[in-house]
Amino acid sequence: MHCTRKVTNNLIWVGANDRRLAMFEGVYSVPGGVSYNSYLLLDQKTVLFDTVDKAVQHRFLENVAHGLGGRDLDYLVVQHMEPDHSAGIKEILDLYPGVKIVCNAKTLAMIKQFHDFEVDSRVHVVKENDTLEAGKHRLEFFMAPMVHWPEVMVTYDHTDKILFSADAFGCFGALNGALFADEVAFERDYMDETRRYYTNIVGKYGPQTAALLGKASGLDIKMICPLHGFVWRENLGDIISKHVLWSSYQPEDQGVMIAYASIYGNTENAAEILACRLRDRGIKTQMFDVSVTPASEIVSAAFRWSHLVFASTTYNNGIFVTMEAMLSDLVAHNIQSRTVAIIENGSWAATSGGHIRAMLEKCKNMNILEGMLSVKSSVKAAQLAEIGAMVEAIAATFPGGAR
C-alpha cells in the first residue's frame, strides 16, 4: 500500500525508508535506518525528482502511482546517479513510456554505464541555469559537482522557492512518519547523524560544497528537499550555518576529542588522565576507543571539535591497526585546521607517535603540538608532569585561554 506525505499543495514525498540496511554504502552503520527521498511535482506537467534504492523499489513505485492518481509521468529529473537514488530509472521508464529524463551530460554518460537500454531518445540534457517549465512552476538547474559525485546537480523551483538539494543537507536515519525537520527534536536526536552523514559522505569535498552554498546564497530559499533525511521549511539558517562550518573545516565547538588505541589499558590510562586534567581546566572532552567506536563516528567528532588528541600503542613497529585505519579515513576526508597532540606507548620501541605525526602532516593547517607524550608500557608518577605540560600546551591554544 502506498505511504506518502504532502510537502506542499502540489508536491508529494514519494520516497521510502529502509531499517534493515546494516551498512550504508557498505561502510557506514545506520542503526536508525535511512530514508531515500523522492518528490513528485504535480503541475500541468508531472515531474519526479530522482528514484530510490532497489531495496525499497516496490513501495516507491506504489507511491509514485498513487501520487500521479492516474496521470502520466512527464519528466524524471535525475540529480544524482549513485544507485541509492537511481536504481529505479529503468522501472520508471518501463511503467511510464512517455517520460523524459532530465539530466546533464555527465549523468547521461553514467546512465549508460549503469544501465543497458536505449536512452538517448528519452533524454532532455540540461546545463547550468537551464530551466524547465512545468506549468506554474519554473525549475532551474545548478551543477553541484562532487556533492557528492561529479554529475550531481540541484534544482530550484522559482515558484515555491524550493531547493531540491540532492545529497546536500541530508541525514542518516529513517523518517519514522515525520517528514519535516521541525516535526522532530532535530538538534537533540538528529544533529549527530547529520554531521556523521555530511562529514563521511561529502566531507572530503569542502570547497565543492562551499561552491554550492555560494550558489544557494543567491537564491530565495523557503524549503530544502534533500535525498536523505528531513525536509527543511523552518530555521533554514540553522542547518545552512552548520554546513558552512563543515565545508570550511572550521570546528563547531571548542574542546578536545581524544581517540585512543590501547591493548591492555595503559594507553587508555594516559588518555583518561589527560581528559581529567583537561576537565580540571574547564575544557570539554569527548573520548573514543578506536577499537570499539566505528571510524565514521570519530571522523564526525573530529569535524566537530577544535582540538584532537591521538593516543596509540605501538604495534608491528607502527601505529595500532584500528588507529591507523581511522587516521587513514580521517586524512582521506581532508580534516584540517585543528590543533593536535599525540601520545604514544611502547614496551620496547615506541614509534607510533612519529607515524601519527607523519600522517597528520599531510593535512592542511594542522597545529601539531611539540612535546609528544611517550609512555613506556605504563604511566609512572614522574610522567604526570608531562601530562600536565600537555594540558597547559593545549589550554594555551584556546581562544581566551582555559580557566
Ligand code: FEO
Ligand atoms: Fe545518497 Fe551520493 O547518494
